[in-house]
Amino acid sequence: MRKLSLREKIGQLIVTGFAEPNMTGDLRRLISDYKIGNLILFSHNVENKKQLGSLCAELHRFVREQTGIPALISIDQEGGRVTRLPADAANVPGAMAIASTGRPENAYAAGRITARELRALGIRFNLAPVLDINNNPRNPVINVRSYGETAETVEQYGLPMLQGLMDGGVLASVKHFPGHGDTAVDSHLGLPAIHKSLEELSELELRPFVQAFRQGAECVTIAHILFPALEPEKVPATMSRAIVTDLLKRKLEYNGLVISDCLEMDAIRRFYGTAEGALGALKAGIHLLFVSHTPALVAETSERIEKAVRDGELPMPVIDEAVEKVLYYKRKYGGENEEHGTGPAKGSEDALEAVGGAVHRRAAQAISLESVCLVRGELPRIVPESGDTLFVGCLPNRPDQASSRVKAAPSFADSLGEALAAPHLTIAIDPSDEEIGRTLEIASRYSNVVLGLFNGLDHPGQIRLANRLAAVGCRVTAIALGKPYDLASLEGAACELAVFEYTALSLASLATILRGEAEPTGRIGIGSLADRMDGIRREPTEGREAN
Known part of the structure; x- marks a missing residue:
């Protein structure tokens, strides 16, 4: 030196x-x-x-x-x-x-x-x-x-x-x-x-x-x-x-x-x-x-x-x-x-040769599959090509400066729709009332709607859409692709899942579970998370997007 x-x-x-x-x-x-x-x-x-x-x-x-x-x-x-x-x-x-x-x-x-x-x-x-x-x-x-x-x-x-x-x-x-x-x-x-x-x-x-x-x-x-x-x-x-x-x-x-x-x-x-x-x-x-x-x-x-x-x-x-x-x-x-x-x-x-090898990929996918949490309700089994389920969700985006930049990332609606041979619809990350109305009209043709939420507390149009879908009688399965706290603001969703991240890995795990090939065994109640979610659920939702 x-x-x-x-x-x-x-x-x-x-x-x-x-x-x-x-x-x-x-x-x-x-x-x-x-x-x-x-x-x-x-x-x-x-x-x-x-x-x-x-x-x-x-x-x-x-x-x-x-x-x-x-x-x-x-x-x-x-x-x-x-x-x-x-x-x-x-x-x-x-x-x-x-x-x-x-x-x-x-x-x-x-x-x-x-x-x-x-x-x-x-x-x-x-x-x-x-x-x-x-x-x-x-x-x-x-x-x-x-x-x-x-x-x-x-x-x-x-x-x-x-x-x-x-x-x-x-x-x-x-x-x-x-x-x-x-x-x-x-x-x-x-x-x-x-x-x-x-x-x-x-x-x-x-x-x-x-x-x-x-x-x-x-x-x-x-x-x-x-x-x-x-x-x-x-x-x-x-x-x-x-x-x-x-x-x-x-x-x-x-x-x-x-x-x-x-x-x-x-x-x-x-x-x-x-x-x-x-x-x-x-x-x-x-x-x-x-x-x-x-x-x-x-x-x-x-x-x-x-x-x-x-x-x-x-x-x-x-x-x-x-x-x-x-x-x-x-x-x-x-x-x-x-x-x-x-x-x-x-x-x-x-x-x-070791990078991205089969052993590493299988291990990562297995961990991901074990992480999916059934937070509330009964999980529907989706039969591919049945035509009775609509997948709806926004494109991935970069939620903060620490997150990786979005490149050719998979879309929730496209990936799940293709994996289960089901109709799918991509919406804006913060849908307007007009877009919510159009989505409700399309959703009325289906028995089930699977809605991917991506940090909805920061983009309240997603929460409004989820609650409106439930209010008009749609059977809604809501999936938190980012913060699980989004689920605390839902009213009337028949089923709630948390996967914590919007990645190709998590979407593959979701497809496996929704096809009925695996059970969601994750536990969101680690620590005080479940109680905290119940507390948030009781809070008014107005103004949350400013936090």
């Missing part, structure tokens, strides 16, 4: 992304000029497994050529709605779906499958699992990414997922410390605040993280959230020395890698500025800074940190301590001789 220049050291502390499925000129310049040594991949970088394996191999090669140090390539591969891997890989279900199976071994299997797929592609750093407790049903960004509403549920499933990733040889980052579950604001779009004391946080939000640290978690992501009772200055946990150093490192005795969430999220960029937020994060004790999208902001961040060191604003030992920590994990996971074996960093043909 002593041979590294200041700019080279700073480059080891920054993670950046790029906007194409291949290396861009801007990315090459950042790596060559600013010595950026770490990358993050998103769905817009991914086309298929062969392309992704080749891209990772090129990234590894170029970073090593320009910096002399292995790259860390990271990805948000949580499962469910936050999946970046391509369709020809094995994408596992998400957290709440896995918890609904009632089997913690499914969480371990999901972690192990994910690790194997990532390593075969040349990716050694997964920004998962989520250990937030979803104790606020209005949470716009965590919700189904959490394993549940209690610390016990999150520990019961989140820790096996973590262990599966670790046993598979992948650096895993638990997130979002000290807890993002009890917020009603998405930190991608605003600056949330949690007004809880340390004692209150210790009784709930901190518990899964403490258990993860005891289990050997090597990395933790810090949340962009204000905690006024812990940090008197108006700065989020990301920039708080009281939270990162005093609480996390000293009080909880955590000694692993500490990383920021993306510093381009509005919680930082709009209120503090990305470069200043990065500087504040280093001062707080964070080691690795994510500036995930904009080349100009990466350059500005590097230059701002360099200036702070040269001006004496940021002590050089802070930089050196962070670089030593990053290099330790690069030696362990970033090279070709890391402790966990010699898994390929080249995306070779032999390695890629």
